[in-house]
Amino acid sequence: MQPPPVEPDHFGVLGLERRWTLSVQEIDQAWRDRNRLVHPDRFAGKGALERRMSLQWTAAINSARRALREPVSRGWYLATGQARPRDEGGVRLDPDFLEQVFEWQMEANADPQGVQQQAETARQRVLADLDQRLSAWEQGDRKAPPAGVEELLSQMKYLDNLAQPG
Amino acid sequence: MSRNIGIDLGTTHSLVAAVIDGKARCLLDEDGQALVPSAVRFEGEAFAVGAPALARAHMDNGITFTSFKRFMGRAPQEVAEEAKAFGYTLVQGDDRVIRFQHGELVFTPVELSAMILRELWQLAGEVLLSRPGGVVITVPAWFDDAQRQATRDAARLANMEVLRLLNEPTAAAIAYGLEKGVDGQKVVVYDLGGGTFDVSILELNQGLFQVLATSGDTRLGGDDFDQALAHVVKASLSLGDLDGIQWRMLVRAAERVKRELTLADSATLKVELGGVEHQIEISREQFDELIRPIVDRTRGSIERALADAGLKPRDIDEVVLVGGSTRVPLVRSFVKQLFNGKEPHKEIDPDQVVAVGAAMQADILSGASQLTDDLLLLDILPLSLGIETMGGVVERIIPRVSTIPATASQTFTTHVDGQTAVDIHVVQGEREMVRDNRSLGRFRLTGVPPMPAGVPRIKVEFTVDADGILSVSASEKSTGVQASIKVEPSYGLSDDEIEAMLEEAIDKAEEDFDERLLIEARVEAEGVAHALSKALESDAALLRGEEATALPALLAELREAIAGTDRKRIGGLTKKVDEQSAPFAQRRIERDLSLALEGRSAAEVGEALGVE
Known part of the structure; x- marks a missing residue:
């Protein structure tokens, strides 16, 4: 057994292709198959080194599954190499979008349901857009990270909060 | 092997x-x-x-x-x-x-x-x-x-x-063997012991077990049934004030009735207090009514666990009963009813x-x-792991319900120029503030190369193993120095303390063996002494010759030995008492036999001989 890579690729450790269109079932299946190979229970009573590697591998596949299971975090991972928004220096959001968000926030007290509905509609639109761009990217050679999706993903963060407050 | x-x-x-x-x-x-x-x-x-x-x-x-x-x-x-x-x-x-x-x-x-x-x-x-x-x-x-x-x-x-x-x-x-069932099935495990109640929801997938949620009550169990029954009996028999020992005897009598009522429709509670024999008939209905509110207290925990797992009772495929208290018929019917009439598993002894x-x-x-070679257990972290940040706020590093083993890494830095050590406080729980969570330990990173404040990048890796136990390792990224970590657990024994105990235990192993035999010898000796003293009291007339003085003397000697710590002496005397009182015991048996046979029915003979 080899140790897992230092900065493991979430797709790679699960033996999956770098793709956007993955079902939860596919990811779980890959995760289960890997578990059977690397889980510490398969190395009970073995040497300390092997047990340590098994632990590292299993932790890596568990992180990978968590990162890839949700479409939005999978999108982030494809776009930036991290399964969550960058800590600093992300993309600049469209001023029109920000103005709309601000307006909804103002209205939220007076008409929470109305705002929720509008935000949800917007969220679905962004999600569809995201799906379209990432699906198109998947058809290509997939060498460069997908372009233009980081802004959509950032918008999702705001829309999630408005559509499902609390 | x-x-x-x-x-x-x-x-x-x-x-x-x-x-x-x-x-x-x-x-x-x-x-x-x-x-x-x-x-x-x-x-x-x-x-x-x-x-x-x-x-x-x-x-x-x-x-x-x-x-x-x-x-x-x-x-x-x-x-x-x-x-x-x-x-x-x-x-x-x-x-x-x-x-x-x-x-x-x-x-x-x-x-x-x-x-x-x-x-x-x-x-x-x-x-x-x-x-x-x-x-x-x-x-x-x-x-x-x-x-x-x-x-x-x-x-x-x-x-x-x-x-x-x-x-x-x-x-x-x-x-x-539930892993052999349908994929994705949800299992509820209802565990009612003597003093604790646990409920867990598992999901089983292709030989993989996952704990989805768990809840319970650490002060709820079958002992509460005994207590409740004892209180009612005390009131209905107007037993007045009981001392500690009397109360325990009443509770034990109640426990016996509880056991009988798992099969019988009614049972008699008998208890001798202060030389007076009390008895009262308890029906299954009475008992059920009495314990219903207690059993009902398990409902809240079950609902919490279901909510945590995002499930409804109808989503549950199998229910498993664990713990001796699930033998109580009302508990079984309660659980069955809670899960829409699904028959719970109880084929294996719940203990x-x-x-x-x-x-x-x-x-x-x-x-x-x-x-099987296809069974693999995958567990989750029951409570989130976090670290203390500025102002006593918790920063979550591994969320609860993460599948374990799990790792997370976090980069730390120094606040003072030339600082060579950093303290990290790890907590477990779901609350925002450090003080509301459980403190697991303080990790002290030492050997950080002296640099201006904020320059060192110390990467700390937290790893939770398959047993749910945390370990921490760290390295300074800019210089590659492996910082060392000293763990000071908030509660529990440190590594050094365990080592010391272990050494002591090894040294004492032989001595310990002798010491445990002493109490076992005492238990046996007390049984023999108790039997002989009762026989001497009730059947002194059957003593022959020197027995009348020799046996009481021997008994006194044995009792003195029991109070001492010489195991061999206790064992030797136990054997001696056994041997020397054998003829006396034999006479008592013969007397009972002849009494029994004098114009009595077979059933009475049996009773006289203590045969059921």
Whole structure:
């Protein structure tokens, strides 16, 4: 057994292709198959080194599954190499979008349901857009990270909060 | 090859099991008992474990510890009330390790648990006729890092190789072979013991077990049924004020009735208090009405667990009953009704099912199991792990319900120029503020190269292993220096303390063996002394010749020996009393026989002879 890579690729450790269109079932299946190979229970009573590697591998596949299971975090991972928004220096959001968000926030007290509905509609639109761009990217050679999706993903963060407050 | 074993280390009793000829079974002691009471007794330097410890619990020449599992991995300040309720004295001034004081001796829950483990290990060795291999030990699914660590420490003190800490509900599901069922099925494990209630929801997928949610009540169990019945009986018989011993006798009588009522429609509660015999008839209906509110208290925990797992009762495919109190018919019908009439699994003895599952897992981990090679248990972290940040706020690093093993890394830096050490405080829990969570430990990073404040980039990696136990490693990124970490657990024993105990235990192993035999010898001697003294009282007329003086003298000598600590003397005298009183005993039997046969019916003869 080899140790897992230092900065493991979430797709790679699960033996999956770098793709956007993955079902939860596919990811779980890959995760289960890997578990059977690397889980510490398969190395009970073995040497300390092997047990340590098994632990590292299993932790890596568990992180990978968590990162890839949700479409939005999978999108982030494809776009930036991290399964969550960058800590600093992300993309600049469209001023029109920000103005709309601000307006909804103002209205939220007076008409929470109305705002929720509008935000949800917007969220679905962004999600569809995201799906379209990432699906198109998947058809290509997939060498460069997908372009233009980081802004959509950032918008999702705001829309999630408005559509499902609390 | 040595055989692996499974151990259910329980609050009130513990069991050991192993797979023999392809079948998992609990191993029985020489009295045919699978349940070893989780009790340890000390009389001076002497000690006893299991049934003999419980048998002498009422005597005031020592102390019997029970329920110490409740104290495992907890903080002295949070158990003060509980310790008092059990009559244990805590060593004052220690806010890290719980230590019970008795005279000059001091015991930690970890050491007491280690004594139970050793007892079970020895039992396994005797039954299997060989030294056992590795061990799987079960723990409640909700045990946090410190409680799991304490369990592992106990195993280390007992010199065992722990293959895996296994969640109790998972063990029960394995025992029933539920992994062979339909994919994605949801299983509820309802575990009602003597003093604790746990409910867990598992999802089973292609031989993988996952704990989705767990909940429970640490102060709810079958003992509450006994108490409730005893209170009602006391009132309806107008028993007035009872002292502690009388109350315990009444509760034990209530417990007997509870057991009878699992099969019978009514039972008679009999109890002798202050020389007066009381009795009262209790019907199943009366009992059910009495305990219904108690049983109903399990409902809230079940609803919480279902909500946590995002499920409704109708989503549940299988229900498994665990714990002796699930023998009570009302409990069974309550559970069945709660899950839309689904018949719960109860084919395996509810006291044994967890140990059986542990043994199966132990066998699978041997890598040469005939049971299955496709079973893999995947557990989750029951509570989030976080670290303290500015202002006492928690930053979550590994969220609860993450599948384990899990890792997370975090980069730290220094606040002062030339700072060479950084402290990291790790907590477990779901609350925002550090003070509302459980402190697990402080990790001190040393060997950071001296640099201006904010320049060092120290990457700290947190790893939770398959048993749910945390470890931490760190390195300074800009220079690649491996910083070293010293762990100071908030509660529980440090590594050095365990090592010291271990050394002491090895030194004392032989001495310990003698000391435990002493109490066993006392228990046996007391039985013999008690029987003889009763016979002397009731049948003095049957004594012949010198017996009238010799036997009482011998009895006095034996009692004196019991009070002493010379095990060989106690054993020798027990044998001597046995031999010398044999003719007297023989005469008593013959007298009973002739009495019995004088114009009596067969049934009366049987009764006179004590034959049922």
